[in-house]
Amino acid sequence: MRDSEEKIVITGLGVIAPNAIGKEDYWQALNDGLDGVKKITQFDTSDFKVKHAAECSSFDAKEILGKKGLRNIDRKTLLLCCAAKMALDDAGYSITEENNADIGASTGTTLSVAWDMLKFTQEMVDEGPNMVNPALFPPTTMNFPSSQMSIKFGMRGFNTTISTGYTASLDALAYAITQIRDKRVSASLVCGVESLSISNFIGFDRIGFLAGINGPELSCPFDQRHNGIILGEGSAVLLVESERSALSRGAHIYAEVSDLSFSFDSYRTMKYSRNPAGLITAIKNLLHSKNILSQEIDSIFLSANSATIQDYHEAQVVKEIFRDIDVPACAIKSMIGETISADGCFQIAAALGAMKNNKIYPTINLKKKDPSCDINVSKKSRDKKQDRILITGYGPGGHSAAVFLNKYEK
Numbered sequence: 001m002r003d004s005e006e007k008i009v010i011t012g013l014g015v016i017a018p019n020a021i022g023k024e025d026y027w028q029a030l031n032d033g034l035d036g037v038k039k040i041t042q043f044d045t046s047d048f049k050v051k052h053a054a055e056c057s058s059f060d061a062k063e064i065l066g067k068k069g070l071r072n073i074d075r076k077t078l079l080l081c082c083a084a085k086m087a088l089d090d091a092g093y094s095i096t097e098e099n100n101a102d103i104g105a106s107t108g109t110t111l112s113v114a115w116d117m118l119k120f121t122q123e124m125v126d127e128g129p130n131m132v133n134p135a136l137f138p139p140t141t142m143n144f145p146s147s148q149m150s151i152k153f154g155m156r157g158f159n160t161t162i163s164t165g166y167t168a169s170l171d172a173l174a175y176a177i178t179q180i181r182d183k184r185v186s187a188s189l190v191c192g193v194e195s196l197s198i199s200n201f202i203g204f205d206r207i208g209f210l211a212g213i214n215g216p217e218l219s220c221p222f223d224q225r226h227n228g229i230i231l232g233e234g235s236a237v238l239l240v241e242s243e244r245s246a247l248s249r250g251a252h253i254y255a256e257v258s259d260l261s262f263s264f265d266s267y268r269t270m271k272y273s274r275n276p277a278g279l280i281t282a283i284k285n286l287l288h289s290k291n292i293l294s295q296e297i298d299s300i301f302l303s304a305n306s307a308t309i310q311d312y313h314e315a316q317v318v319k320e321i322f323r324d325i326d327v328p329a330c331a332i333k334s335m336i337g338e339t340i341s342a343d344g345c346f347q348i349a350a351a352l353g354a355m356k357n358n359k360i361y362p363t364i365n366l367k368k369k370d371p372s373c374d375i376n377v378s379k380k381s382r383d384k385k386q387d388r389i390l391i392t393g394y395g396p397g398g399h400s401a402a403v404f405l406n407k408y409e410k
Contacts, residue, residue: 005181006181006242006243006244007242007243007256007408008177008180008181008240008241008242008243008256008257009240009241009242009243009246009253009254009255009256009257009408010238010239010240010253010254010255010256010257010348010352010405011091011093011239011240011241011246011249011251011252011253011254012087012088012089012090012091012092012093012237012238012239012251013086013087013090013236013237013238013239013254013349013352014082014083014084014085014086014087014088014089014090014235014236014237015083015086015234015235015236015237015346015349016056016059016079016082016083016086016234016235016236017029017036017056017234017236017336017346018036018037018038018054018055018056018057018232018233018234018335018336018337019034019035019036019054019335019336020034020036021056021058021059022086023086023090023349023352023353026349026350026353027350027353027354027356027357029335030332030335030350030353030361030362031353031357031359031361031362031381032381033335033361033362033364033379033380033381034335035334035335035364035365036054036055036232036335036336036337037052037053037054037218037219037230037335037337038052038053038054038055038057039051039052040052040053040055040196040201041055041057042055042196042197042198043197043198043201045201048201048205049212049213050201050205050210050211050212050213050217051212051217052212052217052218052230053196053201053230053231053232053233053337054196054219054230054231054232054233054234054335054336054337054339055196055233056079056233056234059078059079059082059234061073061078061079061081061082064082064085064086065078065081065082065085065152069152072135073148074115074116074139074144074145074195075112075195075197076109076112076113076139076145076193076194076195076235077139077144077145077148077149079193079195079233079234079235080107080109080145080146080148080149080191080193080235080237081145081148081149081152082235083191083193083234083235083236083237084149084153084189084191084235084237085153086237087189087237087238087239088153088189088239090239091239091251091252092249092251092252093187093239093249093251095153095154095155100154100155100156100157101156101157101185102157102185102186102187103155103157103185103186103187103188103189104155104157104158104159104160104176104179104184104185104187104188104189105146105149105150105155105157105158105159105160105188105189105191106146106158106160106162106172106173106175106176106179106188106189106190106191107143107145107146107149107160107161107162107169107172107189107190107191107192107193108161108162108163108164108167108168108169108170108171108172108191108192108193108341108342108344108345109142109145109146109161109163109168109191109192109193109194109341109342110142110163110164110165110168110194110340110341111194111199111200111203111340111341112145112193112194112195112197112200113139113140113141113142113144114197114199114200114203115195115197115198115199115200116136116139116140116144117140117199118197118199119136120132120136120137120140123136142161142163143159143161145161145193146159146160146161146191147159149189149191155189157179157184157185157188158179158184158185158188160172160175162175163341164341164399165340165341165395165397165399166303166340166341166343166393166394166395166396166397166399167262167344167393167394167395167399167400167401168192168340168341168344169190169191169192169236169341169342169343169344169345170260170262170344170391170393170401170403171262171344171399171401172190172191172192172344172345173190173238173240173257173260173344173345173348173403174260174262176188176189176190176240177240177257177260180240180241180242186241186242186244186245187239187240187241187242187245188239188240188241189237189238189239190237190238190239190240190345191235191236191237191238191345192235192236192237192339192341192342192343192344192345192346193234193235193341193342194232194233194234194235194339194340194341194342195233196231196232196233200231201231204229204231207270208228209228209229209307210228210229210230210231211226211227211228211229211230211306212227212228213227213228214227214228215227215228217230218230218306218365219305219306219333219334219335219337219338219365220306220334220364220365220366220367221302221304221305221306221311221331221333221334221363221366221377222304222311222315222331222363222366222369222370222373222375222377223306223365223366223367223368223369223370224367224368224369224370225365225367225368226306226307226308226311226370227306227308228306228307228308229305229306229307229333229337229338230306230333230337230338231337231338232333232336232337232338232339232342233337233339233342234336234339234342234346235342235345236342236345236346236348236349237345238345238348238349240257243256253408254352254355254356254408255351255352255355255405255406255407255408256405256406256407256408256409257403257404257405258290258388258403258404258405258406259286259289259290259403259404260286260401260402260403260404261282261283261285261286261289261401261402261403262282262399262400262401262402263277263278263279263281263282263285263400263401264278264398264399264400265277265278265398265399265400266398267397267398268397268398269397270396270397271396271397272307272309272310272313272396273398275313275316276313276314276316276317276394276400278394278398278399278400279313279314279317279392279394279400279402280317280320280321281400282392282400282401282402283317283321283390283392283402284321286390286402286403286404287321290404292388292404294321294322294323294325294327295325296388297322297327297388297389297390298327298328298384298385298386298387298388298389299327299328299329299330299354299360299384299386299389299390300318300327300328300329300330300389300390300391300392301329301330301331301332301347301350301351301354301389301390301391301392302314302318302329302330302331302392303331303333303343303347303392303393303394303395304331304333304363305331305333305337305338305395306333306334306338308370310394310395310396311331311370311373312370312372312373313394314392314394315372315373315374315375317392318375319374319375326376327376328360328376328377328378328382328384329360329363329375329376329377330360330361330362330363330377330378331363331377332346332347332350332361334362334363334364334365334366335364340395343393344391344393344401344403347391347393348391348403348405351386351389351391351405352405354386354389355386355387355389355405355407358383358384358385358386359381359382359383359384359386360378360381360382360383360384360386361381362378362379362380362381362382363377363378363379364379365379366378366379367379386407387406387407388404388405388406388407389404389405390402390403390404391403391404391405
């Protein structure tokens, strides 16, 4: 971001997470170390060794959206629409005929569509091509959740879906910021959503990514027992807007999005590269672009997910970039699992609470730290002033991202 450009700020937040619903409950759950991992109830796991995931089991869309118009809406879209309504309400942003073209939507989602494609294909096989229920087809498209969200709330600005996997909702944030800076809109919902289904569960099980296949079935980033991911689901939605727009509405401003940086490793699909060069590049570029010294960062929200190689890579990054500076860090995936495309928005949502309450969240299940991951994480919540937070996005496949959040100052 160039210094002459207007600030981009966050004014609304909605959260449907495995361990809490709503921003305040989410922040409290993270601070208390509340584990969202539980036995899977959405499908039968009797044929699998792994039995747990971070489900949004207490989620009831009717309580948030009302009963009308939900009949043919799939789970991922319900998760998204509920979080979006929370974000709009939280921001006090009313969509009207006068301003509905001035708000857009940028959504990160990648895997959730697999279940809907399976349902559509299965009915075509079972009933024949001419007997397929047409209502099953629209949810098979990647942009269905974001489109339905805009339709439900009457939004007529841009509507974009980004499916870059582990960094998708941070990519969605970057896209929305570009649209705002180019004055195509003054505000945008930035969304991340993934829903748990037997389709993505089987996929991760077959490629050997899940915790419990070769070790204990828990999410324990940086712990010696880390052996794979616990799948998570849910949706986190931010309302971002130009500072001018926010001030004109008299909106409460959570934080400023200072800048973002991205890199791509060009390695292999669903494989980790030999080293985290892409994430190192993304963070170093971010530090350089903002002329920020390492010691000026109050905490790091890492995307470590209990996969042994990912935890090791992120620890490597912290040690290389920050060296002798003991910057405290946390890994919230220990509590909400690996939410893939929704992760970036969940991380930002968590960081906003940390900034408001001056907290560093615990990394739970940290019993005995892996010596190769010797960085400043703790199994207990810590008090520390949070004015500038670094958030990472990382995973197999090559995408890396980093974002700075600053406490807002006029």
